[in-house]
Each structure stands twice: as structure tokens, then as C-alpha cells.
Amino acid sequence: MIALVNPVSSGAELARAFHERGTACVHVYSPGVPVGARPAGVPVISYSDVAVVERELRALGVSAVVAASEFGVLPADELAHRLGLPGNAYALSEARRDKSLMMEQLRQRGLRATRTAIVRTEQELEQALAGFPFPLVVKPRDSAGSDGCRVCSGPEQARAAFAQVIHERNLMGRTNDAVLVQEYLDGPQFIVNTVSAGGRHTLGELYSARIDRQAGGAPVFRHMTSVRTLDGPDKELVGYVFDCLDALGVSEGAAHTEVRRTPDGPCLVEVNARVMGPCLAPDAYFAAFGYSHQHLVVESLVDPAVFALRDASGYGPDRHVAKVFLRAHREGVVRAVPGLDLLRRLPGFHSVARLAEIGRPVPDRLLTTGASGIAFFVHEDPATIENALRVLHELEDAGQFYELEPVDG
Amino acid sequence: MRLSSTTPGEQVVIIGCGMTGVSAYLQLVRHGGVRGVTLVDPHEPGFGPAFGSAHVHALCNTPAGDTSLLPDQPDDLCDYLRGRGWPHDRAAFVPRFQAAQYARTRFLEHRRMAQARGITTRHVRERALRVAVGPDGGYLVHLASGGTLPASEVLVCVGLGEPIVPMLMTPYVGHPTFVPTPYPAASMLRAVEPGGDVLVLGSRLSAIETALVLIDSGRRVVISSPSGELPAVRTRLARTGPAALLAAQLGGLPGDLPDAAMDREAARLLIRAIRRVKPLALRRQIVGDGDPHDRLRRETALAEADDAPWQDVVAGVIDGLNEWLPLAGPDRAAAFMKRHRSLIGRYVSAIPLDSARRLLDAIDRGRLRVRTYPAGIEPTVAGGWTATWEDSSRHFDAVVAAAGNHRLTLHVDGDALHLDGTSVAGPLRPAEDLRVMIRPPVRERIWLVGPTTHARNPITNYLHAAAGQAGTVFVNFLDQVGAPV
Incomplete structure (x- = not known):
């Protein structure tokens, strides 16, 4: 029996992967996390008192506790620790959630870390601004999906970004009581998805990302494209990520790590000790890699001997996959999706998921929640995918993917 | 035994892999x-x-029916679509x-075909600077990185040079x-932010496309060129029937006609060909006067009514001039093209009807104007521009040059063909079979294909012509000398 803690967002896909395999699971939900749809017959425990949950999981004979979303990272650590089950280092649990502690932990281990200051007041902000070169990044201490994140080119922009997020409710449903001021990492962003078992990390997927910057400094995640073969700098980057995972006590299960390749070498943006979000429709990943992030997690727990073979065989997917966060060019109510036919005819198109609903406002237009649609491309030729993505983004930016009612309509 | 680079077909280097280069690769x-x-x-x-x-x-x-990488399969793009x-x-x-995705798809298919046939394919992601005669009689392609590639044959399929920056704007490059x-x-x-005003310099197809992209994304545009004229409007480009006949007739004219006779004969054949399509007086199918907005409206109406029979002979003009003008010699051919440049520009590169309708819509919504070049243009303190015409001045948030690209002028110097396009000696004219002479009278196993043959074939920035060249030059050579495999 596997306990999945807060299986929402892409955690729902993880739950389905266990179900496909016939693995018995129990879903554990923290207060405030809405209970999602689940396969029939799966028991649900609502997390009220940790001791009670611990008792119930013991009674069910749970053999592993898995953080099944960002909301599940801390409670899964605690439950695994109390149950005496394999899990990530409990003492470093907070450092895997809190980005400033995360960086501090890297620094202590002698790894390149993003310079970070925690700011709670305007006065603290001014002190921080005096010590950081521009551009710099202002973002909530504890959020996700690019929520509230701004790249600021000057103090005025930084003050405005701070005022916009402090004391506001964030995407995780919490109030921002602190804001991070971070050095801006100049260089392309990569995503490294891993699954660890017994402290050994297996590389599942490596992606390069295109992130645009809005006029106000908000980063907008456009797409990520998988890397098929690792060259020298890629190997250095993956090695650095493995070192970060060690430093942060990640020894079991999935991790989704964002890292930038700066002129000084790779530098961590953040480690997320869970499967990648927000959408893990598995078929596109299988078409490219022969597995998905969530299916690797399942394999590591259900069939560890087979999973162990992956280390020996190494990384080398057959085809490229790209995941595109579809965007509307402005706010508005969706009237139609005229660009969909074009998208579907582009070479390499695989599938589309979570399109914005017709008749409703475009949700999370600039966030990385995937709420306004995700498209997948799979092809053996990276240039074909790259060209298709250029066409798609030009269509989106010209306002011809989503047809919107006028803002005041 | 390993063959040396002097053995025909051992190592063919194709320089430039846009449409022309891919067409050459497919045919090889x-x-x-x-x-x-x-x-x-x-x-x-x-x-x-x-x-x-x-x-x-x-x-x-x-x-689409005239945009094929394979000359013997004119519907190949249509098949792909x-x-x-x-x-x-x-x-x-x-x-x-x-068209680009079509080219890439066909390239990938043929790369697999090449592998199955034992032909190795390699892509070197670099710029080639020159092709030199090697010590063994083969060739060395010198790359921008300093490296070299041995070659038994070289097909130069590079396209156009750098974008043209109008004189008006040369002081402001980098602004x-x-x-x-x-x-x-x-x-x-x-x-430029949406809602902004943009001055687009140029009024040919590139400028029109630029204006439509800007207008689509919420900008207002003034298209401006020295003539202040837009091209004519068309619905198609036919290659058969009267066009084919015209091509044959033009191509059959002697090369030694005096200039006036050249013009007269070309005009006579052209008018007769148009009449053959539809007996409609020229003045009823083209609009020779009026301001550019009114002219566009009237020519759009003619195209919509299918009263533009001139368009059915345009392909014949292109193919016919490419055949005939090389016979007249480079200077007289260039002079002919110069005399008729505005006519050729206006009708050979006419506006597709759909684009014309969208231009008219933008004009009617006050999003677009067409004007001659301003007398002056100055940057403003706020970061924009002020353009001044005789009767008015106007603020712009940005200026975009869309006046096309320079032609590459290759040249031979010493023992090498230089590809950097900086020759001041005028364009290199390949031999009749499009081979280059580095050591005259030796015709090197180096061929020019596509736009760089403009000194011989005047209208080759055009896939049909370039693919046709690619399909004959090198393949004929292989057939003559015998292939290594």
C-alpha cells in the first residue's frame, strides 16, 4: 500500500499511474486541499491530526509515502519520518520547500547558490536593494507556477513588485508574509526531472525552456523541449543537480529541478521534491522517452529491480518532446479557439490538453499553471519542433490562437 | 581503396541549405x-x-502549385499540404x-533515403567563406571558423545578402x-508596443507582409517608398498555356537585337500573349494612375472579377527572360532589366488577392497609409521618430526597413571563389552551364544555383527557376563523367 499525499495537479496523474499498475494506494489530503477525482475504491484520509493519520496508515500497512504535489512535500516528509519508512532527510524538509533555506543549504555544502535575501518590510526591501545588482528577481517566498515572480531592472520596479505580492494570497493558498529578493541568473533555463531510490538519482528527463519576459518584468513560460543526448555542459549541469539533491537530502522519489546555465556554471533556481507539474498527460512523454516522470516513480517503488536497470542503460530517449503553455495575448473571455486547427496540423503535433473553456475568462494568462492549455509535440527532429513552436507562438502573440471577447464585452 | 576528393561524386558540398540547397540535395x-x-x-x-x-x-x-522542390513533380508542395x-x-x-516545413520534411525523408542508398549526409552548421582549388585538383571549402572541408564538387546555393538599409536610415543603424x-x-x-505607430520603409511584398503583421498585432502603419506605389494584385501564377508559349517565344528571340528592338519585340509578344488569355484591352485590366489606395482598390476589384489576364503570362515572362537575356550579354541584359525594373517589380511580384483585401481593410479602418519617402526623418528625445513630408509631419514609435536584401556578388580572386558578397567588381557571371571559372578556360566543378546566378539568369530568386537549375547542372555532369558508385 502506497500513501499519496495531496494528489492534486500532476499528482492526479501520478495516482492514475499507480492505479494502472494495480498498486493499492491511499490518498491523504491536508486541510484546505480539495479532494480530487480518484480511481474507484481508493480510500481517502483527511489530514487533521498527524498522529491519527500515522495510526491509520500503519493500520493500512503503508510501505511508502509519496508527496504527490507541492502541497504534499512537507506532510509526506513528516509521515514517512514518523512511520520509519524510506524518505528524504527529515531534518532538511523545510529546506526543500523554503527557497532561502534551500540556497543556504547549497552554500553550506560548497555548491553555487543563488544569492537570496528575505524581505518582510519596505525598510528591509530598501536594505536588500542596496546590496544587489540589477536586474534582480522579486518573488513570494513560498509559491509556485511563476506566481508573483518579477524580474526587476531598477529599484522602482522592485518596489512595485514587492507591493504587489506582500500580504497577498498566493497560488498555494497562503498569505505572502515574506518576499525573496534574488540575484538574476543570466543564462538559459533547464529542467531536470529525476527519480531517486536509496540515495541514487536517475535522470528521467532533461529539458531546455523558453521563458519570455513581459514588459512589467513577469517571466512567462512558453515551452520546454527535451534534450536527447547529453553533451559536456549538459553532463556538468546534471551532475550539479545531483549534488544539489544530495545537499537537500533528496534520496527517495521524484524531484523536479529548475536550473540556469550561467556564465559561471549551472546555478539552482529551485528543487521541487515531487513530480513535475502542472500536467503530465503521459502519452506524449511515452512517445518520446518510453516512460513518464510519474511512471518512473511507480516503477521505482513497485518494481525496484527493473528501475535499477535504468542506471546502467543510461539516458538516451528516442525522440524529442516539447510541452507548450498555450497563451492568450490579452485578458478576455474566450469566444473560440480558431488557432487549434493550425496547431493540430503542425509537424510533430502530438496532443493538446486543458484548453481554456469557451465562454469563460482566460485563466492564469501569464502563470505556469497550464490552465489556458498545454500542447505537446513529439518528433525525432528538434529543428522541426523548434520551427513548429515558432509558428505557434507567433500565432498566439498575434492574438489568433484564442479569439477573445473585448475586455469590456 | 579510399577515393580522393578529385573523384567525381565522392564528396559533394552544398553551400547554403535554404529552399534551393534542399532542392539540390533532394535531386542528388x-x-x-x-x-x-x-x-x-x-x-x-x-x-x-x-x-x-x-x-x-x-x-x-x-x-502552391508552382513551389516544388522537385522540378519533375510540380505538385509536390500540394501533396505535402x-x-x-x-x-x-x-x-x-x-x-x-x-513551405519551410515542407522543405524540412522532404529533407528528412531524403536523408533517410540517402542512408539507405549508402550516401552519407553531413550538416556543418557554419558559414562558408570561399572555395579554393586544392593541391590535388579537388576543392577546399573554407569556413568562417577557420576550418576547411574537402570537396569533389561544390554547389553554391546561397541566397540573398544582408538586408538593405535605406540611405535615409543609415545614420541610425543601432538605434x-x-x-x-x-x-x-x-x-x-x-x-513597438501594440497601439504604436510604425513607419515601414519599402513597398514591395516584404514591406506589405511586414505591414500586415504589424497591423494584425495592433499597430498603425505607414508604408513608404521612393515610388509610393504598391504592386499590382493577382490571384494566381499560371505556368501552362499562354505562359508556356510566351516563355518559348521570348526564349527564342535572338540575342543580338538592338535595345529598341528588344523592348519592342518583348512588348509585342507580351501583349499578344495576354490577348490570348482574354481579349480585354490592357487599360481595362491594369490601373495606371491614381493614388496608391485608390489604385489598390481598383486592382483588387479587377482581380476579384477575374479581369486581370496579365497574371496568366507572368511565369512566361520570368522563364522567357531567363532564357533570352543571357544571349544578349551581361551589360545589355542588365540594361534591359533596369529599363523595365518598375514594371517587372510591380507585376512579377504582385500582391496575392487575400493580402490586398487585408490591406484595403486596414486602409478603411485608418490603420494603414501608403506614401512616398519622407523628405527627412529625425529621432526624437522620447525615443521615437518624426518623419517630415512636404505637406505634413508625423510621429512614429518605430521605423522598420523592409526594402529587401542586397544581392550577393561573388567574385574570383587568386585560386578561390569568394562567397562573402563584398565584391565591388560587379556580379560574377557563371558559364552557360552555371559553372565557375577560377582558372580560365577550365570550367571548375563548382556550380552556382539560384539567386547568385543573377548575372546570367535575371530572375532566379524564385524556387521554380532555382530548382530547375539544381536539377540539371550537377546531375548532367555526373552522367557525363560516370559516377563513383
């Missing part, structure tokens, strides 16, 4: 008889800058990104709101 692979092909281009084969615009309204200048479910018409001008090329569109759009 299909023909067989080569051991290896190396493609040299900083861009991925098929995804060169000429078809690099990803915007859905950036259209090819030739219709049908295979992917794109609704299309042979006569329609399809988006350029579709943040002067965009020296409209490609890629995303970079251009970053220079």
Missing part, C-alpha cells in the same frame, strides 16, 4: 551516384531565413512557414527603435 539523392554530401549552412536545412517567417500571413510569392490536412488550392499563395529587418517578426514586434 534521387539521382544517386554520389558517395557523400555535406551541407554547409548556419541554419538547419530547409529552415533558412527566406522562408523563416513564422507568421501565418507571411505568404509565398508563388502559388494534402497529407497534413491543410486545405489548399494549387493557385493559392500559402504561408511561408508551410533601439530602428528595426533594420522585419525578420524574425517577434523581434520586430518587441520594438
Whole structure:
């Protein structure tokens, strides 16, 4: 029996992967996390008192506790620790959630870390601004999906970004009581998805990302494209990520790590000790890699001997996959999706998921929640995918993917 | 035994892998008889800058039925489009990104075919600077990185040179709101916020496409060129019937006619060909006067009513001039083209009807104007521009140059063909079989294909002509000398 803690967002896909395999699971939900749809017959425990949950999981004979979303990272650590089950280092649990502690932990281990200051007041902000070169990044201490994140080119922009997020409710449903001021990492962003078992990390997927910057400094995640073969700098980057995972006590299960390749070498943006979000429709990943992030997690727990073979065989997917966060060019109510036919005819198109609903406002237009649609491309030729993505983004930016009612309509 | 680079077909190097280079590669692979092909281009084969615009309204200048990489399969692009479910018409001008994706798809298919036939394919992601005669009689392609590639034959398939920066703007290169090329569109759009005003310099197809991209994304545009004239409007480009006859007739004219007779004969054949399409007086099918907005409206109406029979002989003009003018010699051919430049520019590169309708819509909504060049243009303190005409001045947030690209002028110096396009000695004229002479009278195993043959064939910035060249030059050579495999 596997306990999945807060299986929402892409955690729902993880739950389905266990179900496909016939693995018995129990879903554990923290207060405030809405209970999602689940396969029939799966028991649900609502997390009220940790001791009670611990008792119930013991009674069910749970053999592993898995953080099944960002909301599940801390409670899964605690439950695994109390149950005496394999899990990530409990003492470093907070450092895997809190980005400033995360960086501090890297620094202590002698790894390149993003310079970070925690700011709670305007006065603290001014002190921080005096010590950081521009551009710099202002973002909530504890959020996700690019929520509230701004790249600021000057103090005025930084003050405005701070005022916009402090004391506001964030995407995780919490109030921002602190804001991070971070050095801006100049260089392309990569995503490294891993699954660890017994402290050994297996590389599942490596992606390069295109992130645009809005006029106000908000980063907008456009797409990520998988890397098929690792060259020298890629190997250095993956090695650095493995070192970060060690430093942060990640020894079991999935991790989704964002890292930038700066002129000084790779530098961590953040480690997320869970499967990648927000959408893990598995078929596109299988078409490219022969597995998905969530299916690797399942394999590591259900069939560890087979999973162990992956280390020996190494990384080398057959085809490229790209995941595109579809965007509307402005706010508005969706009237139609005229660009969909074009998208579907582009070479390499695989599938589309979570399109914005017709008749409703475009949700999370600039966030990385995937709420306004995700498209997948799979092809053996990276240039074909790259060209298709250029066409798609030009269509989106010209306002011809989503047809919107006028803002005041 | 390993063959040296002097053995025909051992190592063919194709320099430039846009549409022309890919067409050459496809035809080489299909023909067989080569051991290896190396493609040299900083861009991925098929995804060169000429078809690099990803915007859905950036259209090819030739219709789908006339945009084939394979001269013996004129419907190949149509077949590709049908295979992917794109609704299309042979006569329609399809988006350029579709043509680029078609080229890439065919390249990948033929790369697999090459592998199956034992032909190695290599792509060197670099710019080639020159082709030198090697010590063993073969060739060495010198790359921008300093490296060299041995070659038994070289096909030079490079396209056009750098974008043309109008004189008006040369003092302002590097200014943040002067965009020296409209490609890629995303970079251009970053220079000006939606709602802004843009001055587009140029009034040919590139400028028109640029204006439509800007207008689509919420900008207001003034198109401006020295003539202040837009091209004519067309619905198709026919290659058969009267066009084919005209091509044969023009191509059959003698090369030694005096200039006045050249003009007279060409005009006579042209008018007769148009009458053959439809007996409609010329003045009833073209609009020779009026302001550019009114002219566009009237010519759009003519195209919609199918009262533009001139368009059915345009392909004949292109093919016929490419045959005939080389016979007249380079100077007289160039003089002929210069005398008729505005006519050729206006009708050979006419506006597809759909684009014309969208231009009219923009004019009617007050989003577009067409004017002659301003007398002056000055940057403002706020970062924009003030353009001044005799009767008015106007503020612009950005200026975009969309006046086309320079032609590359290759030259021979010492023992090498130089590809950097900086020759001041005038364009290099290849021999009749498009081979280059580095050590006259030896015709090297180096061929020019496509736009760089402009000193011999005047209108080759045009896939049909370039693919035709690629299909004959090298393959004929292989057939004559015998292939190594």
C-alpha cells in the first residue's frame, strides 16, 4: 500500500499511474486541499491530526509515502519520518520547500547558490536593494507556477513588485508574509526531472525552456523541449543537480529541478521534491522517452529491480518532446479557439490538453499553471519542433490562437 | 581503396541549405551516384531565413502549385499540404512557414533515403567563406571558423545578402527603435508596443507582409517608398498555356537585337500573349494612375472579377527572360532589366488577392497609409521618430526597413571563389552551364544555383527557376563523367 499525499495537479496523474499498475494506494489530503477525482475504491484520509493519520496508515500497512504535489512535500516528509519508512532527510524538509533555506543549504555544502535575501518590510526591501545588482528577481517566498515572480531592472520596479505580492494570497493558498529578493541568473533555463531510490538519482528527463519576459518584468513560460543526448555542459549541469539533491537530502522519489546555465556554471533556481507539474498527460512523454516522470516513480517503488536497470542503460530517449503553455495575448473571455486547427496540423503535433473553456475568462494568462492549455509535440527532429513552436507562438502573440471577447464585452 | 576528393561524386558540398540547397540535395539523392554530401549552412536545412517567417500571413510569392522542390513533380508542395490536412488550392499563395516545413520534411525523408542508398549526409552548421582549388585538383571549402572541408564538387546555393538599409536610415543603424529587418517578426514586434505607430520603409511584398503583421498585432502603419506605389494584385501564377508559349517565344528571340528592338519585340509578344488569355484591352485590366489606395482598390476589384489576364503570362515572362537575356550579354541584359525594373517589380511580384483585401481593410479602418519617402526623418528625445513630408509631419514609435536584401556578388580572386558578397567588381557571371571559372578556360566543378546566378539568369530568386537549375547542372555532369558508385 502506497500513501499519496495531496494528489492534486500532476499528482492526479501520478495516482492514475499507480492505479494502472494495480498498486493499492491511499490518498491523504491536508486541510484546505480539495479532494480530487480518484480511481474507484481508493480510500481517502483527511489530514487533521498527524498522529491519527500515522495510526491509520500503519493500520493500512503503508510501505511508502509519496508527496504527490507541492502541497504534499512537507506532510509526506513528516509521515514517512514518523512511520520509519524510506524518505528524504527529515531534518532538511523545510529546506526543500523554503527557497532561502534551500540556497543556504547549497552554500553550506560548497555548491553555487543563488544569492537570496528575505524581505518582510519596505525598510528591509530598501536594505536588500542596496546590496544587489540589477536586474534582480522579486518573488513570494513560498509559491509556485511563476506566481508573483518579477524580474526587476531598477529599484522602482522592485518596489512595485514587492507591493504587489506582500500580504497577498498566493497560488498555494497562503498569505505572502515574506518576499525573496534574488540575484538574476543570466543564462538559459533547464529542467531536470529525476527519480531517486536509496540515495541514487536517475535522470528521467532533461529539458531546455523558453521563458519570455513581459514588459512589467513577469517571466512567462512558453515551452520546454527535451534534450536527447547529453553533451559536456549538459553532463556538468546534471551532475550539479545531483549534488544539489544530495545537499537537500533528496534520496527517495521524484524531484523536479529548475536550473540556469550561467556564465559561471549551472546555478539552482529551485528543487521541487515531487513530480513535475502542472500536467503530465503521459502519452506524449511515452512517445518520446518510453516512460513518464510519474511512471518512473511507480516503477521505482513497485518494481525496484527493473528501475535499477535504468542506471546502467543510461539516458538516451528516442525522440524529442516539447510541452507548450498555450497563451492568450490579452485578458478576455474566450469566444473560440480558431488557432487549434493550425496547431493540430503542425509537424510533430502530438496532443493538446486543458484548453481554456469557451465562454469563460482566460485563466492564469501569464502563470505556469497550464490552465489556458498545454500542447505537446513529439518528433525525432528538434529543428522541426523548434520551427513548429515558432509558428505557434507567433500565432498566439498575434492574438489568433484564442479569439477573445473585448475586455469590456 | 579510399577515393580522393578529385573523384567525381565522392564528396559533394552544398553551400547554403535554404529552399534551393534542399532542392539540390533532394535531386542528388534521387539521382544517386554520389558517395557523400555535406551541407554547409548556419541554419538547419530547409529552415533558412527566406522562408523563416513564422507568421501565418507571411505568404509565398508563388502559388502552391508552382513551389516544388522537385522540378519533375510540380505538385509536390500540394501533396505535402494534402497529407497534413491543410486545405489548399494549387493557385493559392500559402504561408511561408508551410513551405519551410515542407522543405524540412522532404529533407528528412531524403536523408533517410540517402542512408539507405549508402550516401552519407553531413550538416556543418557554419558559414562558408570561399572555395579554393586544392593541391590535388579537388576543392577546399573554407569556413568562417577557420576550418576547411574537402570537396569533389561544390554547389553554391546561397541566397540573398544582408538586408538593405535605406540611405535615409543609415545614420541610425543601432538605434533601439530602428528595426533594420522585419525578420524574425517577434523581434520586430518587441520594438513597438501594440497601439504604436510604425513607419515601414519599402513597398514591395516584404514591406506589405511586414505591414500586415504589424497591423494584425495592433499597430498603425505607414508604408513608404521612393515610388509610393504598391504592386499590382493577382490571384494566381499560371505556368501552362499562354505562359508556356510566351516563355518559348521570348526564349527564342535572338540575342543580338538592338535595345529598341528588344523592348519592342518583348512588348509585342507580351501583349499578344495576354490577348490570348482574354481579349480585354490592357487599360481595362491594369490601373495606371491614381493614388496608391485608390489604385489598390481598383486592382483588387479587377482581380476579384477575374479581369486581370496579365497574371496568366507572368511565369512566361520570368522563364522567357531567363532564357533570352543571357544571349544578349551581361551589360545589355542588365540594361534591359533596369529599363523595365518598375514594371517587372510591380507585376512579377504582385500582391496575392487575400493580402490586398487585408490591406484595403486596414486602409478603411485608418490603420494603414501608403506614401512616398519622407523628405527627412529625425529621432526624437522620447525615443521615437518624426518623419517630415512636404505637406505634413508625423510621429512614429518605430521605423522598420523592409526594402529587401542586397544581392550577393561573388567574385574570383587568386585560386578561390569568394562567397562573402563584398565584391565591388560587379556580379560574377557563371558559364552557360552555371559553372565557375577560377582558372580560365577550365570550367571548375563548382556550380552556382539560384539567386547568385543573377548575372546570367535575371530572375532566379524564385524556387521554380532555382530548382530547375539544381536539377540539371550537377546531375548532367555526373552522367557525363560516370559516377563513383
